[in-house]
Amino acid sequence: IPNRKVLKDIGYMAQNDALYEDMTGKENLKFFAGIYIKKRKHIRERVKICSEMVNLEDALNKKVKHYSGGMKRRLSLAISFLQDPAVLILDEPTVGIDPKLTQAVWHDLNLAKEQGKSIIVTTHVxxxxxxxxxxxxxxxxxxxxxxxxxxxxxxxxxxxxxxxxxxxxx
Known part of the structure; x- marks a missing residue:
């Protein structure tokens, strides 16, 4: 079993979105945040920050099964940032999303880099x-x-x- 203290410092985004389709975007964010963050106030803060970062705040109350593919990728990216990890591992983060959103994802990754985060990206692009x-x-x-x-x-x-x-x- 991996050491939870180490896992807390690693954000991971799988190539295939691992989301709960029958939950809302906000419920998904709160669920995944709760794995590493114990204080409810801090969970609310991180959900707000991460959903704004990927421009999903207007869709947080929709069930994920009603999200487009690009929205699901953005939600997955937000989840990888929830615990404010030192290291991000992103497997094909822009697969299946449009050029405008791809540009926004790379902008977010550059901001994370400027904050001192280490980022590992797999890509065929x-x-x-x-x-x-x-x-x-x-x-x-x-x-x-x-x-x-x-x-x-x-x-x-x-x-x-x-x-x-x-x-x-x-």
Whole structure:
């Protein structure tokens, strides 16, 4: 069983949303917040902050089963921030959402980075990978290379991360 003290410092967003569809967005947030936060006042504060961060405050009283796919992704992202973790692990955080929302998610991640949080993101969207400070590129479960986006592009003599994969296949 994982150490709860360590888990408190890790926020996780799965690739597939793990939400309670018959509960409202607010009920989901309060439920997940209650796992790590004991004081009701603090739970209310974190629910408010996190729902505002992902622009869901107007939909909090709707049942999750009535949310669009993008709204569910935003709710999942808000849940990962609830306990104000030091480390965020986000598995494909922008999968299935529109470009405007994708931009908003990356804005939120940059704010979290500025607050000193460590963020680990998995993505197949190679343009998004360039927004990260450091990359670990994998192919068929094996690490190909690591470094900053610029270092990797220089190493493979290309202008894009996508070009790295194309150069490998040649």
């Amino acid at each position: 190679l343009d998004e990978a360039t927004k990260c400070d450091r990359l670990v590129l994998m192919n068929h479960g094996r690490i190909i290379t690591t470094g900053t986006p610029e270092e990797i592009k220089q190493q493979y003599h290309t202008d894009t991360i996508e070009g790295v994969f194309l150069n490998m296949e040649e």
